[in-house]
Amino acid sequence: MQRIQTLKNFYETMNATIHTRKQIVSRYLQNEPIPSVLIEDLNKTLNELQDLPQKGNKHIVTLSQEKPIELDLNYEIQELKKDIFFLEHTEEEFYNYLTELHPDFDSQLNRGLSLFKKERFNNFISDRDGTVNNYCARYASSVQSAYNAIFLSRFALSKTKNTVILTSAPLMNIGLVDISVSPENTMIFAGSKGREYIHPNGDKRTFPIEKNKQKLLDFFNQEIQALLEEPANEKYALIGSGLQYKFGQTTIARQDICATIPEEESLLFLYQIQKIVHSLDPENQNFRIEDTGLDIEVILTIGKGDSEGLKDFDKGDGIQFLNRDIPLNVAEGPCLICGDTNSDIPMVTKAQALRKDSATIFVTMNDELRDKVNASDPNAFFVSSPDILVCLLNALAKS
Ligand SMILES: [Mg+2]
Structure with missing residues (x-):
């Protein structure tokens, strides 16, 4: 056995x-x-x-x-x-x-x-x-x-x-x-x-996802991959939801239900993610960030920004x-x-x-x-x- x-x-x-x-x-x-x-x-x-x-x-x-x-x-x-x-x-x-x-x-x-x-x-x-x-x-x-x-x-x-x-x-x-x-x-x-x-x-x-939006998400995924390769950040891929590449969205855990990460450190990690998203999308047109306290969800918006308005894709x-x-x-x-x-x-x-x-x-x-x-x-x-x-x-x- x-x-x-x-x-x-x-x-x-x-x-x-x-x-x-x-x-x-x-x-x-x-x-x-x-x-x-x-x-x-x-x-x-x-x-x-x-x-x-x-x-x-x-x-x-x-x-x-x-x-x-x-x-x-x-x-x-x-x-x-x-x-x-x-x-x-x-x-x-x-x-x-x-x-x-x-x-x-x-x-x-x-x-x-x-x-x-x-x-x-x-x-x-x-x-x-x-x-x-x-x-x-x-x-x-x-x-x-x-x-x-x-x-x-x-x-x-x-x-x-x-x-x-x-x-x-x-x-x-x-x-x-x-x-x-x-x-x-x-x-x-x-x-x-x-x-x-x-x-x-x-x-x-x-x-279907617009090509330019998919490209931005691919860039974001590369950046987050690099961020997680830093020894201090490796743990975020291993706790809770870990790192999940979804269609039109990437989820990364910043905490788990047992509160394994000190909250200050976890918030600092959230800030780093926000910084990456802001650098890729300064006008706030392509991404939405949802922070559940445990997971950071980075979601591509849908809609064209006209009268329909931009929103994240929901169920x-x-x-x-x-x-x-x-x-x-x-x-x-x-x-x-x-x-x-x-x-x-x-x-x-x-x-x-x-x-x-x-x-x-x-x-x-x-x-x-x-x-x-x-x-x-x-x-x-x-x-x-x-x-x-x-x-x-x-x-x-x-x-
Ligand atoms: Mg549920």
């Missing part, structure tokens, strides 16, 4: 679960027995992660030359535990297991069932992280769990014509496609807020592009939108504009965010965790 020692080993070990989980999902959905060797694989991975040396609630691996790095492995460990429990018990027992983790599980599930039972959706368009997937400290190891893919696929196959997972993360090269384990052709994957996606016919398609623009390009025909039948943050609200607004009876489910307990969602859809339904949402979708699929 291989023991995890380095960060590279860790990513390899997590990557190996993708193949295992894909086989499990495919067999499960076809009512075929799951070979015990596959469950054993997941068990081995869980043990390897749990056997790592610990400091507080962090696990330690080495980066290079014995340099230790602390990892928050909550997502990886919890999702492996859930998968193993799911495969060794009935679905009802699995629901009970989740009730222990989420005290409000039953009441939210039942309320959702009574609201959406018997509904079929022409389109189901959902954000991934924090909505139908639990948050992970690192994107590259946020492999989808098998039960999650099974529940989502069931809903996609029985209750919708099109299911679209629309994320702001990249599509490929450590993107949405790489960490998903659902069977091919059950859902459409769209990355970079919908600027790039895989068409049902297998083609990769992209929202509502993503829906508009996909609606036309796939096409989704959103206006022709009920649509279900799911999200968990401010950046998902443009999806609600766009769907409501295209089809008044579109339904919304948001995963949030935040009152301010709920008010904003309700401003776009007064009938929006709220749940408190991605686990509850995917179980609700599974229950609806069976209803």
Whole structure:
């Protein structure tokens, strides 16, 4: 049995679960027995992660030359535990297991069932992280769990014509496609807020970007590459979201959820990025910078700067592009939108504009965010965790 020692080993070990989980999902959905060797694989991975040396609630691996790095492995460990429990018990027992983790599980599930039972959706368009997937400290190891893919696929196959997972993360090269384990052709994957996606016919398609803007983004990417090669800045590529080259956007972490970087240093790094952007775009015509406190998102603007005005590309623009390009025909039948943050609200607004009876489910307990969602859809339904949402979708699929 291989023991995890380095960060590279860790990513390899997590990557190996993708193949295992894909086989499990495919067999499960076809009512075929799951070979015990596959469950054993997941068990081995869980043990390897749990056997790592610990400091507080962090696990330690080495980066290079014995340099230790602390990892928050909550997502990886919890999702492996859930998968193993799911495969060794009935679905009802699995629901009970989740009730222990989420005290409000039953009441939210039942309320959702009574609201959406018997509904079929022409389109189901959902954000991934924090909505139908639990948050992970690192994107590259946020492999989808098998039960999650099974529940989502069931809903996609029985209750919708099109299911679209629309994320702001990249599509490929450590993107949405790489960490998903659902069977091919059950859902459409769209990355970079919908600027790039895989068409049902297998083609990769992209929202057109003006040549001069792409050139500027390429310059910016070269500059940031150079900045990250400086020893003092190497760490920003390794924490949280790391460095992600998306279509029409580049994201670089300046902090992670564990506040690994001293805030003053992190702000100084933000200032350096702002300086690069300003030098490439002194008139503020081509880029927008969004700072989430953890990630710096440098986004190309769309529009021509005339009466339409310049804006950054949001997920509502993503829906508009996909609606036309796939096409989704959103206006022709009920649509279900799911999200968990401010950046998902443009999806609600766009769907409501295209089809008044579109339904919304948001995963949030935040009152301010709920008010904003309700401003776009007064009938929006709220749940408190991605686990509850995917179980609700599974229950609806069976209803
Ligand atoms: Mg999200």
